[in-house]
Amino acid sequence: MTEAFLEHVNFTVSDPAKTAQHLHDWFGWNIRWQGPSIYDGVTYHVGGSNSYVALYSPGTPNKGAESSYQTRGGMNHIAVVVDDLDATEQKIKESGYQTGNHADYEPGRRFYFRDENNIEFEVVSYT
Structure with a gap:
């Protein structure tokens, strides 16, 4: 299977x-x-x-105001695994977005950011 x-x-x-x-x-x-x-x-x-x-x-879009973290069934964030965390973060910053919540943890490193649609991304590297 x-x-x-x-x-x-x-x-x-x-x-x-x-x-x-x-x-x-x-x-x-x-x-x-x-x-x-x-x-x-x-x-x-x-x-x-x-x-x-x-x-x-x-x-015709509807502007949502609710918090996904407070809404049952809400999407909290999407995580993307990359090889080069620093290079990816630089690209995101060059696009005008602020990154935050950086953390080094076993087995990897990560940061978060929100795009113009208020979608939260977690970017992580295990290398």
């Missing part, structure tokens, strides 16, 4: 093309597919050969 694996997660964002470009610049991910979707929206699938992040924007 093959082990189950996570294929994708889906986020609602303000500008899927812009977010897709950031994910390409920061993590080297590519657009696997893009096209129209539910509620007159558009979706981009961005990632590698086995998994991706779906970036969805409805035709």
Whole structure:
């Protein structure tokens, strides 16, 4: 029996093309597919050969104000493993984002940041 694996997660964002470009610049991910979707929206699938992040924007977005950490079923953060934590952090900072909550722990190192959609990312390296 093959082990189950996570294929994708889906986020609602303000500008899927812009977010897709950031994910390409920061993590080297590519657009696997893009096209129209539910509620007159558009979706981009961005990632590698086995998994991706779906970036969805409805035709008329709704501004969410609730905290995912306080909402049952809310997405708290997405963690991305990279080889070179320092180089990745530099790319993110050069894009205008602040990083924080740095930690060295066994077996790796990490930091967090939020993008313009208020999605929290954890970036971690085990090398």
